[in-house]
Amino acid sequence: MNGSAQRLWEALCAAGAASGQVPADTAPHSPWYVRAMLGVAGWIAAAFLFGFVGQALPWVVDSKTAALAVGTLMIAAAYALFRVEVGRDFLGQFALAMSLAGQALAAVGLFGVFQREALAWTAIGAGEAVLAVLLPSFVHRVWSSYAIAMCVAFALAEGGAAVLAVGAVGAGAGWLWSRELAWAARSSIVRPIAYGLTLGLIQIQGDALFTQGLLGMLAEDRDQAAWAHPWVGQILTGLVLVGAVAHLVASDSRLARRDAMIALAAAVGFALLSLRAPGIATGVMLVALGFAGGNRLLTGLGVAALLFYLGAYYYTLQATLLAKSAVLAATGAALLAARWALTRWLFRGREDAHA
Amino acid sequence: MKSERAQVLQWAEQGAIARDRLRPALRAAGVLPGAADWRRFLDRLLLWIGVLCLAAALAFFVAYNWSDLGRFAKFGLVQALLLAAIGIHWKLGPDRRSAQAALLGAAVLMGVLLALFGQTYQTGADTWELFAAWAALILPWVLLGRLAALWLFWIALLNVGVMLYFRVFPGVFGWISGIEHMLLLLLALDTVALAAWELAARRFAWLAQRWAAWLFAVGSGAAATALALHAIFASGETSGAAAVLYPAWLVALYLVYRRLLPDLFMLAVGCLSAIVVATGGLTEHVLDWNEPGGFLLIAVVVVGMAAAAAVWLRRVSAHGAA
Numbered sequence: 153m154n155g156s157a158q159r160l161w162e163a164l165c166a167a168g169a170a171s172g173q174v175p176a177d178t179a180p181h182s183p184w185y186v187r188a189m190l191g192v193a194g195w196i197a198a199a200f201l202f203g204f205v206g207q208a209l210p211w212v213v214d215s216k217t218a219a220l221a222v223g224t225l226m227i228a229a230a231y232a233l234f235r236v237e238v239g240r241d242f243l244g245q246f247a248l249a250m251s252l253a254g255q256a257l258a259a260v261g262l263f264g265v266f267q268r269e270a271l272a273w274t275a276i277g278a279g280e281a282v283l284a285v286l287l288p289s290f291v292h293r294v295w296s297s298y299a300i301a302m303c304v305a306f307a308l309a310e311g312g313a314a315v316l317a318v319g320a321v322g323a324g325a326g327w328l329w330s331r332e333l334a335w336a337a338r339s340s341i342v343r344p345i346a347y348g349l350t351l352g353l354i355q356i357q358g359d360a361l362f363t364q365g366l367l368g369m370l371a372e373d374r375d376q377a378a379w380a381h382p383w384v385g386q387i388l389t390g391l392v393l394v395g396a397v398a399h400l401v402a403s404d405s406r407l408a409r410r411d412a413m414i415a416l417a418a419a420v421g422f423a424l425l426s427l428r429a430p431g432i433a434t435g436v437m438l439v440a441l442g443f444a445g446g447n448r449l450l451t452g453l454g455v456a457a458l459l460f461y462l463g464a465y466y467y468t469l470q471a472t473l474l475a476k477s478a479v480l481a482a483t484g485a486a487l488l489a490a491r492w493a494l495t496r497w498l499f500r501g502r503e504d505a506h507a
Numbered sequence: 508m509k510s511e512r513a514q515v516l517q518w519a520e521q522g523a524i525a526r527d528r529l530r531p532a533l534r535a536a537g538v539l540p541g542a543a544d545w546r547r548f549l550d551r552l553l554l555w556i557g558v559l560c561l562a563a564a565l566a567f568f569v570a571y572n573w574s575d576l577g578r579f580a581k582f583g584l585v586q587a588l589l590l591a592a593i594g595i596h597w598k599l600g601p602d603r604r605s606a607q608a609a610l611l612g613a614a615v616l617m618g619v620l621l622a623l624f625g626q627t628y629q630t631g632a633d634t635w636e637l638f639a640a641w642a643a644l645i646l647p648w649v650l651l652g653r654l655a656a657l658w659l660f661w662i663a664l665l666n667v668g669v670m671l672y673f674r675v676f677p678g679v680f681g682w683i684s685g686i687e688h689m690l691l692l693l694l695a696l697d698t699v700a701l702a703a704w705e706l707a708a709r710r711f712a713w714l715a716q717r718w719a720a721w722l723f724a725v726g727s728g729a730a731a732t733a734l735a736l737h738a739i740f741a742s743g744e745t746s747g748a749a750a751v752l753y754p755a756w757l758v759a760l761y762l763v764y765r766r767l768l769p770d771l772f773m774l775a776v777g778c779l780s781a782i783v784v785a786t787g788g789l790t791e792h793v794l795d796w797n798e799p800g801g802f803l804l805i806a807v808v809v810v811g812m813a814a815a816a817a818v819w820l821r822r823v824s825a826h827g828a829a
Contacts, residue, residue: 157509157514160514160515160536161518163535163536164515164524164532164535164536166535167531167532167534167535168531169528169531169534169535170523170524170528172523175518175521175523178521180821181509181513181517181821181824182817182820182821183771183772183775183824185772185776186771186775186820186821188775189778189779189782189813189817192779193782193809193810193812193813193816196782196783196786196809197805197806197807197809197810197813198806200803200805200806200809201802201803201806204799204802204803204806207797207799207802208799208803241814241815241818242810242811242814244814245810245813245814245817246807249806249810333529333530333533334526336516336519336526336529337519337520337522337526339516339517339519339520340520406542407542408542411542411545414549415545415549418549439552443540443545443548444539444540445539446512446533446538446539446540447512448510452718458556462559462560462563465563466563466566466567466570473567473568473571474567474573477564477565477567477568477571478564480560480561480563480564480567481560481561481564481565481568483557483560483564484556484557484560484561484563485557485561486557487556487560488553488557488558490553491549491550491553491554491557494546494549494553
């Protein structure tokens with residue numbers, strides 16, 4: 153136990169939030185960038201493992217049943233390796249690579265088994281959901297839940313409802329982040345899944361901005377449902393933002409009523425803006441959830457996503473540059489006016505009241 | 508080296524903090540924002556997104572090249588807004604948040620003005636020249652602005668300028684290929700930026716933000732890794748500089764961020780780069796595409812390197828926290 157943990161524990165005890173001896177440090181801690189490094193290395197190793205299976209047992213890749221069976225076996229072996237305590241670093245990393253290669257193989261099999269792509273994506277997504285809960289590895293959980301997000305989006309696109317992809321994945325990510333503290337006892341499962349869905353959400357929202365994106369191309373090949381207008385999806389995404397903020401406001405009992413109303417009004421404002429400049433609602437939701445939870449990584453992801461969406465907006469084809477320029481000018485002016493109004497009237501003289 | 512947030516959440520998962528005490532605990536640890544933090548957050552969010560939207564709006568407007576609006580009106584509009592942004596910065600003084608946002612907006616508008624100039628007078632200039640001129644013209648503001656984001660923006664402009672330059676002149680430097688020369692320049696640019704940032708951050712508190720140094724390290728690491736991979740896979744077309752420069756970069760990264768300025772992120776960047784380059788080397792020299800054994804061998808080696816890196820980084824982290 154190091155000194156800073158000791159001091160933090162004492163501070164919590166002094167505030168009445170904890171009592172007794174400082175708990176033993178059971179889990180070795182890896183910062184997010186070490187985990188990201190392990191994830192990338194895991195995928196590199198998985199690609200070579202997949203190559204090995206393809207070269208050594210070519211009939212496995214050619215047969216849908218064999219691919220599904222061998223892939224599932226590899227995932228099961230990975231599960232067993234994850235559970236071994238001795239030599240955990242090497243075996244855990246090997247298990248990660250083996251599971252990823254097994255998933256690729258199983259996916260090949262599932263696409264052979266199901267004639268309809270939407271069903272194959274749904275099956276893969278369901279399998280990833282099981283893995284996200286079962287396999288006891290932070291990096292693996294992030295990957296599996298990212299895969300769930302992508303499968304949901306692809307299944308919707310193939311099933312004729314591509315416009316719902318951002319809203320559906322956004323609702324999942326927002327819901328998990330807003331439950332993070334309530335489910336703190338299951339933090340090692342909930343947190344990586346929330347991160348994985350968030351990464352998927354950022355990619356799907358970015359992709360949805362382009363007609364030539366992955367989703368756009370999938371949707372182009374399939375008849376989309378009659379009701380599936382882009383604005384339906386944008387309204388859903390806006391509602392997700394408003395819902396997330398409403399939950400944040402409701403869960404903080406110390407928030408003054410007027411501040412709560414301001415936060416909700418801001419959320420509705422951003423949701424409306426997002427109808428014209430898609431991506432704003434998603435980015436703002438991630439930033440708000442990150443800031444509310446004191447999660448700087450999530451806030452940073454949200455800010456990076458917002459900047460990317462702003463840049464990507466230039467290339468979207470739904471409107472002319474002149475129309476987009478007008479939307480952005482109105483948005484910028486409205487935001488600065490709102491800030492001016494807040495500092496001038498609502499926040500004035502209140503810096504000390506709640507500090 | 509755990510963050511307060513990660514530490515409190517771990518205690519909650521261990522059951523050492525009751526569920527109903529978790530929120531108060533996170534508040535006591537200074538993790539959850541208070542009402543004043545929320546106001547500051549909303550204030551900054553509205554300010555920065557607002558300014559960026561306005562600057563982007565003008566850029567889109569100029570790019571649309573609206574023929575109904577004469578050239579003088581367009582120049583007048585861009586210049587008036589540029590002057591207004593500088594005026595706001597000057598009037599509010601350099602330390603106010605809104606003044607800094609106005610300066611960043613002005614830096615973006617300078618690029619818009621240059622683009623409008625090129626569009627109107629068909630100067631025939633290449634895009635990289637626009638970026639070079641843009642970077643040169645805003646340099647005084649960057650120097651005076653005391654704003655980390657502005658420096659980042661400036662270095663990003665230089666990076667884009669270098670990449671665009673080599674799109675126009677891919678093989679102009681004879682004995683070494685264009686790609687290698689571009690990677691060498693990007694490596695030099697981002698490494699110098701990183702070193703300068705680290706030195707300056709010791710003097711100026713407003714530069715002491717690790718995420719900015721991390722971004723430069725990612726840029727520098729990406730260029731170094733790509734340079735080494737290029738030397739491995741296109742060995743006939745390279746000067747061989749990577750054989751010296753890449754190990755030197757790796758050793759320098761280790762010495763600086765293990766000894767002088769301990770920083771786990773930088774070491775993780777070095778580890779990932781080494782893993783990727785070693786995999787590249789094995790793929791080129793060991794792998795026989797028709798022979799399964801090589802695939803398995805490389806997979807195991809990659810797993811071994813990653814596991815070793817994780818163990819080493821954790822040891823360094825524990826050592827740093829003790």
